[in-house]
Amino acid sequence: xxxxxxxxxxxxxxxxxxxxxxxxxxxxxxxxxxxxxxxxxxxxxxxxxxxxxxxxxxxxxxxxxxxxxxxxxxxxxxxxxxxxxxxxxxxxxxxxxxxxxxxxxxxxxxxxxxxxxxx
Amino acid sequence: xxxxxxxxxxxxxxxxxxxxxxxxxxxxxxxxxxxxxxxxxxxxxxxxxxxxxxxxxxxxxxxxxxxxxxxxxxxxxxxxxxxxxxxxxxxxxxxxxxxxxxxxxxxxxxxx
Numbered sequence: 001x002x003x004x005x006x007x008x009x010x011x012x013x014x015x016x017x018x019x020x021x022x023x024x025x026x027x028x029x030x031x032x033x034x035x036x037x038x039x040x041x042x043x044x045x046x047x048x049x050x051x052x053x054x055x056x057x058x059x060x061x062x063x064x065x066x067x068x069x070x071x072x073x074x075x076x077x078x079x080x081x082x083x084x085x086x087x088x089x090x091x092x093x094x095x096x097x098x099x100x101x102x103x104x105x106x107x108x109x110x111x112x113x114x115x116x117x118x119x
Numbered sequence: 120x121x122x123x124x125x126x127x128x129x130x131x132x133x134x135x136x137x138x139x140x141x142x143x144x145x146x147x148x149x150x151x152x153x154x155x156x157x158x159x160x161x162x163x164x165x166x167x168x169x170x171x172x173x174x175x176x177x178x179x180x181x182x183x184x185x186x187x188x189x190x191x192x193x194x195x196x197x198x199x200x201x202x203x204x205x206x207x208x209x210x211x212x213x214x215x216x217x218x219x220x221x222x223x224x225x226x227x228x229x230x231x
Contacts, residue, residue, distance in 0.1 A: 037168075045160075045168065045211055047220040061120075061219035095167055105158060105215045107179060109167040 002026040004096045004110035011116045012086055022079040022096030022110055030054070030074040033099040036081045037106065038092035046092075049081060050099065064090075086117045121145055123212050123223035131231040132202045140226045142212035144193040149216070156215040159188055159197045162225075163208040171210075172197065202228070 008020040035050040049070035050059045058070050069082040079096055096110040122145040132138050148155050159172040170179045172188035185200045199206055212223040
């Protein structure tokens with residue numbers, strides 16, 4: 001059974017940093033692209049970052065480019081999201097998702113982890 | 120950026136009815152490789168989103184055949200025949216043809 005478990009969320013002050021983790025199980029992690037998608041309270045979904053299966057390429061929308069870094073440790077089956085210079089508008093639930101590239105982009109989702117940016 | 124416009128914003132239904140959701144894109148979603156990366160997700164109350172449809176019309180594993188995706192170019196539709204209680208929630212379309220990938224604003228399927 002595919003499982004994605006996110007951790008690392010919490011309350012952080014504007015301008016500070018936070019690192020999220022997502023531990024994957026139930027599939028061969030290094031065969032799949034992975035992504036982060038977020039959802040602000042009561043709002044819709046926003047794609048945040050993606051990484052190739054090898055970790056060699058990463059992709060971001062302009063809203064987080066230069067502040068967020070997606071990475072992965074294939075030996076530990078773990079996906080990361082390093083978030084720097086956090087803003088109040090980054091407050092959201094962050095979901096880890098698996099992609100089967102060329103076919104689907106979010107075939108499995110984690111339960112999500114809440115990040116609150118506030119002073 | 121590609122803008123996906125979903126209509127209606129809310130769709131009141133009676134159980135057993137058919138429901139239809141539209142997703143219109145600000146530009147064609149046909150990729151240079153010939154594929155159209157348009158997906159549909161359902162977010163049930165209090166849950167993570169779940170994939171229903173990928174590449175316009177392909178049902179993901181375990182998705183009932185009452186969910187039917189169709190369309191081409193920049194105009195797409197999700198039809199749900201015979202709505203059941205577990206179908207209620209917010210539906211999102213999503214495109215991964217153009218960078219940045221983008222979601223529609225969502226359509227809430229709710230009981231009348």
